[in-house]
Structures are given as C-alpha cells and as structure tokens.
Amino acid sequence: MRIEAERGDITQQHVDAVVNAANSTLLGGGGVDGAIHRRGGREILEACEQLRAGDYPDGLPVGAAVATTAGRLPARWVIHTVGPVYSPSEDRSHALASCHSAALRVAEELGARSVAFPAISTGVYGYPAEEAAGIAARTVRTADSAVETVRFVLFDEHTRALFAAEIGQG
Incomplete structure (x- = not known):
C-alpha cells in the first residue's frame, strides 16, 4: 500500500473514497464534516438520513x-467515521485506530483502491495532531487491506509535516 500526506482540501480529492470525520448524528457539522456535506450536496445528507432511519x-x-454516496464530490463514496473526543486522563487511542481500520474495511468492501483521510479527531474533538498522526500511520501501515493508496489530506502545513514524518515521507 502506498501511503502519502499532502496539504489540501479533502473535498477536492479524486479518489475512490473520502473519509469523513463525522459526528455520531451523521447529519453534518463543522470542520471536515461540514465541508463534505456542503460540497457533496443534498445526496449525502439524504443517504445519512436513511442510515439514521x-x-x-x-x-x-x-x-x-x-x-x-459522495454526491457532487469527485470521489465515488464517502466513508463516515466518528472519532473519539480527546481525554488527557483516558487512553482513547484504540478508538482512533478503529476509525482508520474500520474505514479501510469499508473501503475494501466497496472495492475502493484509493482512499483519502483527514486528521480524524484533531479539530473540535481536541486530539493532539502529533499523537493522531502516529496512531493513523501505524494503523494504516499495518492494515491487511487491498486498498492500494491511502492519502492523508491535511488542512495546514504543520499537520502535513507531522503525518509525513510518521509515514516516512520526509
């Protein structure tokens, strides 16, 4: 599996599947979730409403x-996953790792060969980007998956550099 990190807008990625750092309602929100819902359009919200029903x-x-569905995004699918809220007093790394491994399993079931991930839980959920990058990289690197390319698409240069270092991209 090829793993890469780049600075960019996840809603503009030409991949088979884009991973959404969703909230548990699946009905949109802020950050990556809001951007995916806004750019992808009503089709994503309607599909999420059906899942909730x-x-x-x-x-x-x-x-x-x-x-x-990915609606109007250039991807074919959106894979929604709910990351943990960071807690300095409780280790929730297993939940963050599960987001990545579960998303890869869903991608494989769909037949997706390329997947773009954001930095799950590092926004409003407060997970330190340094820790999240290590967890994400280790989980993806050790996954037994037919997905050929995983691209971490990060909002800022600092976070991109953290993920690049963890995956050995330099």
Missing part, C-alpha cells in the same frame, strides 16, 4: 464506519 437510529458509534 435504518441501521443507526441512535447514531454511528465511535470507531465505526459506514459508506454513502
């Missing part, structure tokens, strides 16, 4: 992942 009436659990 069906398999996820109480919302998507932390660490789980589920796919919808």
